[in-house]
Amino acid sequence: MLVSYKWLQSYIDLDGITPSDLAEKLTKAGIEVDGIEMPGEGLKNLIVGHVLKSEKHPNADKLNRCLVDLGEEEPVQIICGAPNVAAGQKVIVAKPGARLPGNIKIKRSKIRGEVSNGMICSLQEIGFTTKVVPKDYADGIYVLPEESEVGTEIVPLFNMDDAILDLDLTANRADCMSMIGVAYEVGAILNRQVKLPEIKGRTSAERASDYIHLKVETPQDNPLYTAKIIKNVKIGPSPLWLQTRLMASGIRPHNNVVDVTNYILLEYGQPLHAFDYDRFGSKEVVVRRAKRDEKLTTLDDVERTLTEDHLVITNGIKPVALAGVMGGADSEVQTDTKTVLLESAYFNGTVVRKASRDHGLRSESSSRFEKGIDPNRVREAAERAAELIAELAGGEVLEGMVEADSLTIEPVKIDFELGKLNKRIGTNLFVDDVEKIIKRLQFSYQVNGESFTVTVPSRRWDIRLPEDMYEEIARLYGYDHIPKTLPMDVSFGGLTPYQKKRRIVRTCLEGLGLMQSITYSLTSEEKYSQFAMEKADPIELANPMSEAHSVLRLSLVPHLLDAVSYNLARKNKTVFLYEIGSVFYSKGKNCQPEEREHLAGAMTGLYVDHPWQGKKEPVDFYTVKGILDVLFEKLSVSRFITYEKGQLDGLHPGQTANILLDGKVIGFVGKINPDMEKWYDVKDVFVFELHLGELLMKETDELLYTSIPKFPSISRDIALIVDREISAGDLQRTIQDAGKDLLKEVKVFDVYEGENVPAGKKSIAFTLTYYDPERTLTDEEVVVEHEKILTAVKDAHGAELRK
The missing domain is CATH 3.30.56.10 (Phenylalanyl-tRNA Synthetase; Chain B, domain 1)
Structure with missing residues (x-):
């Protein structure tokens, strides 16, 4: 709701209260003021000019050379390009030295060889938006009323020395969708009385009931409908004060009758509609529900198909207005209108909202009916509007008001x-x-x-x-x-252990260079099962946005690959992403799906790039595995984690590993296979995905620290020849089990196939580290442990020591 500070002063004394003071008081009282606009701020040297003469520019077809009286000793020449400029007009003139919106400075200049002493302005050029400029002047200069005095300052003439407060109203404060409503609110805040408009109620001898009859077929939709008749009106532009108040409120002026209805809408919050009585089609107003497929052409010249859900105003035969939303084109007030049928009614907000949504017609009227209007202002607003129409359009208000009233207003007592x-x-x-x-x-x-x-x-x-x-x-x-007090006996919240661990995951991965991604939980039927660790039936949406977002996902990887592809297409060659999100497993029809939290990542490009050292290291399998190892170490679960050769659709069979927690598969790490790379238009992308819930809920022992060894360790390297199918991990576990007393560390440092290694075999080399924290080991003790290990790997895997 846009509220004019000067207009508000018509209803309440604001002496001593500046616009900024008022905005602060309103906000503190619960009605937030989004901002204050000062329309005339920065404008100067804008005055009323009188065009004495207008002729074509001698050197330009689309320009006019005008002689303009500015109220000074001599008229001045101004070059104007507006198509509607003409002699005899009163216009807005920006003199040399003037400032327009955007800090535009007007100077004396030459245009195509002719001197121009200023500028004749349109409303847009002095700061009004196109949507509020009267249609007659939308593409040209604005022509002022003939009574405008030459030399008068434009800023006060257009009420641009005003302040416009933008109220951000909540749905329950529809009472402040009117100037009088805002005045009551301000009056309560400032403890000042509200001055309501005075309605004199002058009428002619003729009675409105002789001209119109009412019938409401659905009183539950329209419990109160009133009609006034105003005869002998003369349609023309509204006075400037009325136009400027409407424009300041964001409403375009039309003519003196329509403008009055909009003015009362803003003043009382009561929507009105003016029909051309002679075009209405009968002397009977019938309010009813529309018939199925009934047609109505509204004021915006769009033919609309109606249903039984819509309430319409009819002439007894056909609809002439969509109740509470918009009038019909056939009965609108036009330049030759002589008699006005003025409607003021109380419509059911639910019915109005239904019609407004069905037809995409959001109007000032519909928004007020939807939120609620004051039923006690329906008649008062009609009387005030009729009086203004008579005053501004020279009409005669017929005596009486024709009503259909079934409205019961019970006072609310609390x-x-x-x-x-x-x-x-x-x-x-x-x-x-x-x-x-x-x-x-x-x-x-x-x-x-x-x-x-x-x-x-x-x-x-x-x-x-x-x-x-x-x-x-x-x-x-x-x-x-209101006094401030602290809560008593209230326990303060905190993070659960699971939430703390989730934060560790984010901190760790971001510290290692990955960026968090957030993608849709919805995907397509083609992608929903890609990279899924477990297969399940698709969970389809009943009303999907599109086919690409119709199924709940089983894996986070597909959307991460979409994000990688998007970045690569925009020349971002190094992409490290991770996501913590949910996947969904079906539990059957009419059952809530199981939601599991997963962690996934996708990496491509250079993990190390030191140009000054000439060092570049692209991401590979072991880069991603190393990142996961750091994460497991941070979560204190490294000793429960093992890797084994894995196979998953979409991943390279030779560069994929399953990740096991206590022997149970909880994830995978691997390289996208060539076929899937073509599908997503990516290259050399490595991914991982983990069942985060199982990982973070793993109970770990309290972290124990040990002192740095005081005694030296002894290292031995061994190279074992085994069948090609045997994994280094299996050998490592056997070695650790056999040497658990003194063996403290086992590391793989080489895998070799080739010369001097039998066909179908491979050589895997380990570094074994022995030490005792209490004493120095002897070579004999290490040899004994070493032999145990060699015997164990031979018995378990047929391993032979490479010579």
Whole structure:
């Protein structure tokens, strides 16, 4: 809601309150002010000019040479390119030295050889947006009313010395979607009285009931409908004060009748509609539900197909308006309109919202009906509008108002106790304090001891419960004045062990150079099972956004590969990504799927790039495995982790390993195979995925530290010849089991196949480290352990010592 500070002063005394003061007070009272716009800020040297003469520029077909009276000693020449400039017009002139929006400076200049002493301006050029500029002047200069005085400053003339407050209203504060509603709110905050517009109610001898009859077929949709008749109107532009108020509120002026309906909409929050009585088609107004496939061409010249869900205003035969949303083109007020049928009604907000959504018509009227209007302002707004139309369009208001009224308005009475109020909002208010606040709200009330009975006016339909009144009293008392207290006997929250470990995972991976990615949980049927550690039936969405997002995923890797492909296509050749997210396993139809948290990563490019050292190391299998080893070490689960040769669709069979936790597969690491690389348009990408839940829930012993050994260790290298199918990991586990007393470390440092190694065999070399923390080992002791190990690997794997 855009609120003009100067217009607001018509209803309430703002003496001593600046726009910024008002914005702060409104915000503190619960109505947030998003910003304050000063339309005339920075504008200067803009005045009213009178075009005495206009002729074609001698050297340009699309320019005009104008002689303009600026109220000075001599008229000046101004070159103007507007197609609608003409002699006799009053126009907006920016004199030399003027400043326009965007800090544009106007100087005396020559245009195609002719001197131009300033600029004749359009409304857009002085700061108005195109959507609020009257259509007649959308593509040219603005022509001022004939009574405009030459030399008058434009900024005050257009009310641009105003301040516009942008209120960010919540859905329950529809009462502030009107100037009077905002005035009541400001009056309550400042403890000042609201001045409502005076309605004199002058009418002619003729009666409106002789011209129109009403029938409402669905009173539940339209409990109150009123109609006024205004005769002998003369359609023309609205006065400048009215146009500028509408434009400041974001509404485009049209003509004096339509502008009045929009003005009352802003003033009272009551939507109105003006029909051309002679084009209406009959003397009967019938409000009913539309028939299926009934047609209506609305004011935007779009033919709309209606359904039984839509409420329409008809002339007894065909629809002439979509109730509460938009009028019909056939009965709109036009330049030759003589008699106006003015509608003011109370429509059911749910029905209006249904029509608005179905037809994509979001209007100022529909938004107010949807949120709720004051039923007690329906008649008052109609009387005020009829009086303004008569005043501005020279019409005669016929006596009386034709009504169809089945509306019952029950006053809302709220009872509450002072003690409960103080306990609820944490204050120590007295009866007098509460009374003063209720008076500021202009609610009627009764007091019995410390018990209050408040009657809520219909303009505040959002107040229904004692808690609503507590809120009103608290915000007007001032949230800043409510004493601060600390919670008592409340335990403070913290991270669970699982959450702490998850943070360790993020910190570790990001420290190793990976960046977090967040992708959709939805994927396509083609991708949902790719790289899945377990197969499961697809979980399909009932109403998917698209085929590409129709199934819940079983793996995080496919979307990470999409992200890698996206980066590679944009010349980002080094991509290290990880994601912590959920995958979903079906438990059968009509059953909630099982959700598991996974960790996955995708890496490609250079892991080491030191140009000054001439050193480049591309990512490979062992780079990714090394990153995982660091992660496992950080989580203190390294001793429970083993790797074994793995095979998974989409991964290279020779560069894939399963990751085991206590002998159970919880993930994989490997290289994307060539076929899958072509599918995703990537190259040399290595990925991993882990069942994060199982990894983080693994119970680990408390971390124990040991002192640095005081005694020397002894190292022995052995090279074992084994069958090609035997893995280094199997050999390493056998060696560790056999030498567990003195053997402290086993490392693979070489794998060899070739000359001097029999066919079908391979040589795997290990470094074995022995030591005792209590004493120095002798060679004889190490030889004994060494022989045990050689015997164990020979018995278990047929390994022979390479010579």
